[in-house]
Amino acid sequence: MSANNDSGDISRHKNTNLSGADQAGDGATVSTSADSHVEKPLFSNMSFEELRQANEQFIKERNWHQFHSPRNVLFAMVGEVGELAEIFQWKGEVSEGLPELSPAEREHVGQEVSDILIYLLDFATRCKIDLPAAVVRKMAANAKKYPVDKAYGKANKYTDYQ
Numbered sequence: 811m812s813a814n815n816d817s818g819d820i821s822r823h824k825n826t827n828l829s830g831a832d833q834a835g836d837g838a839t840v841s842t843s844a845d846s847h848v849e850k851p852l853f854s855n856m857s858f859e860e861l862r863q864a865n866e867q868f869i870k871e872r873n874w875h876q877f878h879s880p881r882n883v884l885f886a887m888v889g890e891v892g893e894l895a896e897i898f899q900w901k902g903e904v905s906e907g908l909p910e911l912s913p914a915e916r917e918h919v920g921q922e923v924s925d926i927l928i929y930l931l932d933f934a935t936r937c938k939i940d941l942p943a944a945v946v947r948k949m950a951a952n953a954k955k956y957p958v959d960k961a962y963g964k965a966n967k968y969t970d971y972q
């Protein structure tokens with residue numbers, strides 16, 4: 811699939827102001843430039859909308875829209891979350907990059923997390939939610955709830971700062 815540059819891929823937009831908060835003057839801007847996790851893209855250059863449309867085609871070709879009510883898709887997604895958790899159960903803590911897992915297990919993680927995302931895109935579609943836009947709004951809200959000066963290096967719930 812060809813790639814476009816819509817709001818589904820925010821990883822390339824360094825220093826993106828996700829909150830619109832500068833306009834409000836409250837300084838709750840999400841800046842990603844100092845975060846080593848987003849310096850180099852990890853994800854392939856494919857938009858949420860492209861993935862969503864490909865999945866819509868998959869469902870349509872099988873005449874499955876009749877089964878994909880919001881509730882059914884939600885339950886399917888929760889089931890896949892359980893399958894992902896199953897890979898990690900009884901293993902103890904695992905490190906970033908999952909070096910403790912075998913290559914087959916890491917591949918399995920990728921499959922299960924894909925199932926979750928596919929159902930999430932499907933769920934958002936069934937609910938008529940513009941998912942990337944909702945995510946950007948939520949990240950802006952998170953930045954306001956967890957201002958850097960109060961939350962830096964702390965894992966407290968935001969209510970602890972109020």
Ligand SMILES: Nc1ccn([C@H]2C[C@H](O)[C@@H](COP(=O)(O)OP(=O)(O)OP(=O)(O)O)O2)c(=O)n1
Nearest residue numbers: 868869874877890893922924925926928929932
């Ligand atoms: N009615 C369905 C059935 C499947 N899928 C798609 C979405 C998921 O990406 C994947 C889920 O397929 P399975 O239910 O076969 O689940 P798994 O792929 O996890 O297989 P298994 O349960 O054997 O691990 O297929 C779908 O959209 N709608």
